Amino acid sequence: MTKELCDIKELSSYLRISVSEIRKLVKQNKIPHFRVGNRIKFELNTINLWIEKLEQKESKKSLFY
Numbered sequence: 001m002t003k004e005l006c007d008i009k010e011l012s013s014y015l016r017i018s019v020s021e022i023r024k025l026v027k028q029n030k031i032p033h034f035r036v037g038n039r040i041k042f043e044l045n046t047i048n049l050w051i052e053k054l055e056q057k058e059s060k061k062s063l064f065y
Contacts, residue, residue, distance in 0.1 A: 007041060014044070
């Protein structure tokens with residue numbers, strides 16, 4: 001099984017948000033990530049699952065507004 005990994009710059013492009021915003025999420029431990037030495041890496045399948053969970057959470061909130 002091969003995992004698709006990306007770095008902050010690649011994830012920034014993938015999610016269309018700034019590198020500084022991703023760094024902030026990493027620092028706050030709000031986005032799934034891991035370190036290889038001093039490099040921060042992201043596994044794309046895990047990121048996609050994280051996004052789905054965020055979407056579900058937001059859709060539940062909107063039901064009550």
